[in-house]
Amino acid sequence: MESRNIVVRFDGSKWNESAILFNAHYDTSSLAPGATDDSVAVVSLLQIAQYLADHRPERSIILLFNNGEEDGLHGSRAFMQYSWNGTISSFVNVEGAGAGGRPNLFRSSSAQITNAFRSASHPHGSSLFSDAFRLGLVRSRTDYDVYTRAGIPGVDYAFYQNRQKYHTMDDTVSSLHDQRPLWAMMENLHDLVQVLARQSDAGISDDTRFVYFDVFGESLFYLRYDMFILFNILLVACGPVFVVLLGYSLHRSHKIYSGWRGWGRFPLAFGIGLAVAAACIAWYIEYNPMVIDRKPYWVLIDITCFITAGTLLPLYLADWWRPVPTQRAQVLIEMCTFWWIVSILNLILVARTGITATYFITFYYAATLAATIVTLLDMHRLSRKLPPSVLTSGQRVQDPEENGNSGRVGGGHENENGDDATERTPLIPRAEDLILPKRPAQEQLGWIWIIEFTLVAVFPVVLMFQTLFTLLAALSPTVVDGSAPVF
16 A cells, blocks of 8 residues: 655754644545545644744744544655654644534643643543543544554544534535634634743653543633542542531530431432433433434433432422421532532542542532531521420420510410410420521522522533533444444
């Protein structure tokens, strides 16, 4: 087989001991015109070549336009026999594993380049995809495999959406609809080159693992693997300590209901929500299994609504039927306990396997823990429940505003609703009836609930949907690669 690679080297003005390789292939599949696989990448590297010709880099950069990628990665294999390959310290493989959309930092073994991607105008990517390749969920092969097997760290930067057009006659310029995919790749690579061209050989070590994900395509979160493990350990170890200390402080100041009523409602409600969602999934599998291919986002939203309704409705009914004065705090404590247990299991998994795709569990637990702490701190503003001596005397606590007095304690002849006592009036009132202020006052949450709702609902839901939408776009069409269908 005869092939030809085109290699361009820009020597650095300060550092020439090593070089960064930018790779793209200019051949296309025999079944496709190859607009995104890989013509957009070739155009992007040509733009980088023009920029580097006008602005000499401080560090050496090599641009490789290889041939024969579609027939067995022959172009990159041939380049590895060239003398310049010994100077390559890391690489950026620019690819097209889909047809348009946003380019994705698909997988990475280079901490240096991944950290440099934080300077991109609109970064997009997640370490979740790297683990998806490791687990065999995505079986596509690129030049990335050739370089990493040679011991060179790098990244795979590729299109991934509309994979049903990948390697077909629909992979055309017109199928891109507009120039946004091209401009997105060119802009991010241009920003990346500007950083790497000024970075010395003694940059960030590529011997470490890391966690990364984008936030709304506007910034990239990056954290070293060892710091990620340490962060998880601190959360798992210190979280319960803070909750217990705050709970003990509330108990000592008699501002918290310590009975058993209300506990266990969240696990039961969450179990009902999962059961309802499972029934919804079973219905789709039985009566409309192909909808996941045509309308995957609607299916995801549908299932999420069933889980939410199945969880919140039992909690609302329980609070209406048997109200407790501190259900908000009880539910948050139970949620925090649930995510604490899940975080322990996740920490064991991450430490043993090195898989970081479950990073969202860490942030779910951190958000729930923060909301629980805010709630317990807010409960310190409540009025004192009553002195311990009154708890044992069976006397009733009056509201300070009741009868215009200053909150005297005494054994009146009225029940808890202010009516005359009857033979059904208990001699020893229930603990939850003694808490001041009374329930109507506790329902006036003020502005604190906004913080709690943001931490418990808004932040986790945004993170979850961002991850799930990206996964659906990437994995739903992977059956063409031989992957098993996953609903």
